[in-house]
Amino acid sequence: MEVSYDEDLDENSFFQILRTDYNDLFLKAALEGWVICVPRSGSLPKYTLTHEDFFSHILIPSDELPGSHFRTLSDKEVRVCNRLITVEQNDISRPYSTHILFEETFYTDDLLKYKVLCVESPLERHADFSCGQYDETRILTVQTLRDCIDLLWTQSAGKEVLEKMDQAILNFLTVNSSLELETLQIQKDLVGRLYVSCLQIALKDARLREKSDEDKRLLENVKLSVETYVHHGIYKKLIKGITACTACDDASLNKIVRNLSDIQLQDLNVRSDLYETVPRARRELARIEGYSTVLGKIGCLKRMIAYISKPNLEVSCSERMSGNVIATDDLLPVVVFLIIKTSLxxxxxxxxxxxxFRFSSCYTCHIDEYSFFITTLEAAIEHIRSGILLGPSVPEAQYVYESESCEDGCNSWDMKTTKKSKSGRSEVVEKSCITYFFDQIRLGNVEKVQEILSKNQSSDNAKYSDSTLMKDNEDLLPRLCHPLCSCDRCESLLHKRLCDTSPTVHSTDDRGFTALHVACLFGHPHIVDLLLRSGSNVDALDYRGSTPLHYAAAKGHQNALLSLLHAGATISISDNDGNTSLHLASNNGHETCVKALLYFSEQTGSKLDANSENANGDTPLHHAARWGYESIVQILLEYGGRPDVQNKRHLTPMDNAHNLHVSKLLVSVNKTLPNSKPVRQDKESDNCADKGHTDIAAATKPPLDFTDESTRSSNGVMNKLRKKQWGIHPQSTEQMKKVEKLLRAIALGDIRLACFYVGLDGPVSDSNDSEMGPPSSVKSLCHPLCICEKCKPDVSDVSEDDSKLEKDILNINICNSDGFTPLHIASMHGHTDMVRLLLDAGAWINVMTKTRGLTALHLACQNQCTETAKLLLQCGDCDIDIQDLVGNSALHYASVTGNARLVELILKHSPVADLKNSSGKTPLDEAEEKMALTVVRLLRGGKTSPSLPWREKKEV
Structure with a gap:
């Protein structure tokens, strides 16, 4: 007997179902002295047992060698040697083996003795039908948090390992309640100890330890799964500490990024064929803050790079493998652009x-795929931080103001410049006078700007002189073919001469920029003073509704800003988005400009509200809190900024704070304000370990870890089809545990408890039910449906429990890790009342399981639940001809069982007669093989009798 493993076989679900649902087979095996093999608990997929599973686990001893050679009821040869069972497969070069854990002898009520072998894994190896290969571990590679939980759940003794890890994580959070206040190294050491402790808990499981010893790849997956589970459990606490430690670096990077927000792809020399990949890659990268695990964040980076290199993800897998050929030098500029535009x-x-915090892959010089993704992100961030991209920027410019030397050496401004055409060749293009003028302002050439303005002033004084007009005409006439010529060339010359006016301080380009806008944009205070003395409009608006003061504040040019303020610029004017200059300075992290604006407003009595709201309802404090500018937050609070003002998304600056230092500063000031609004906390993180602690926005993001990435598609039609084909996966570990309770309640026929979990009004068994009130209660109940005096809720508490009730209710189409929904389980066990309730509540009738692709009708036919099958078929949406992953339809399963009544019921609903499964067998072939004569007669008669509505298979 196996000393390291023990199990009560009376509690084994496989053994229980064999003795109850397959009692005839069980008694036959006991009577004949056959050996019954029972897979250990948790080794079989949950709720997927069919007659084939039991046939393959009954061993008939051979006549020649009864102690070592056997044959299963499914007609496969089996050998037993040294506690190892070997099953011969079709490919004799690849036999399948599993260990015997222990042997036990049982007696029936009639004192018949039979032997039971508890085996490590099922004798019928389950196939991965999607790729046509066998998968012994079911998960070869873990890519999501759900994969990690499934691996730990299925490869160990079930949920016991997870429950012990949950307790270790809870103890860690309780003991280290001030983790976010520690240094980064201390946080890393503490979390590393927790990871080692949880890994020890996992490997203490005998089955998981033995498998890991045999399969090193499984051991690596177990380490990654434990690490990911730990990350998910402590993320909300850990991210507070990490953001507190990196607050200064993040604020510095944010200031650089915010001032580069107008950069374009062509500015980074991104390949033009990669332009179309940017939107989807940007959407994917923006999701990175929603993942609570390192595995999830790295997976987000992986999908982002996949979008860049493989833009067309709606083609077949073979076509998709080619994608774009992209080198690292091509990839880095795209990632830089995405980081700037993502605004995290x-x-x-x-x-x-x-x-x-990658403890599972911390080897020295260990390079893997994940390291590449992290290094790529790090290289892009360091490129931005280096300041290389901080040259003079022209937001959304249609012209690049570049000066060109005059070919003839004269002092007039040149009208020609060069640019590259689409073909790559240089072309000479015309440049207007205003372009040259603005170009000199950009370059800070004070002398040239003053010369242009003085020439314009002198020409304005003499433009009405007759001699000047005659001279202009004399200059123009010789250029024309003749004085009255109207050819295209002459018309063009005349048009240019009429339109090419001399630039002034009031001249604007095609964006509405004046000379003062350009001077403030590039921060040349001497030119700003010159333009102001020349009569520039200090409050001139461009097409965005921005004044020169807006650009000076946004770019952080304090000297230019002060010159504008002293020249009488309106300090509180808003642009088209409702942003004041204080909004822009706060958003881009320019502390000196914020101080200058507020101090000038205070000294001069100008109206500047520190709580003014833009079009989105954001105040300057919202911006400063979001980007982590602690000094600007402090200044705004001193000048009356309120941390409890809500924007149009109902978020306050406290909700916007992404690091602990800013959050604590805002909360402390909020407590001192009269009539202040309370701090909004995340209810999910409101446990004993987090009470009294300040929350941050990074810890309250909607979780994305349980998003099923493998079935996510950008195609909306595919999404709709998938929703009908597969169930809805749980979105948290708590939901996963609750789903198991729900399915167990349905399997046991506890309809009232099942209705409690999914929020349905189940059948009323007695008059006391009306006094129960809502099934959800904040009290500690004896059990979920208890109605004793202690558990009965007060009438005053009903409204308070409504939100909690809605939160705890499970979706009617939720499924477990094997894809089984409540409708599957109810149909399999023949609970017709529960099936009717589920269908009335909108359960998807054609949803398929993940492991075998079974529908509710398949399961009802497998288990000969005729009344349930009848109820399902009466539903108009039921697809009677849908095939599972081995090609069996409902008629196949009904024919195998030999249930003539069930077959006749299906025949009345016009099934396709000649559907073949993966073995090439029709329902008639299955019935003939099982010698079900009545069913054979029905099937054969159905093809010839006009009374039975047969129809031929339609070609797709």
């Missing part, structure tokens, strides 16, 4: 999390 406030914190 904690890039350094996310990078630190991924680099410092």
């Amino acid at each position: 406030p904690n890039w350094i914190a996310h990078l630190t999390y991924m680099r410092q």
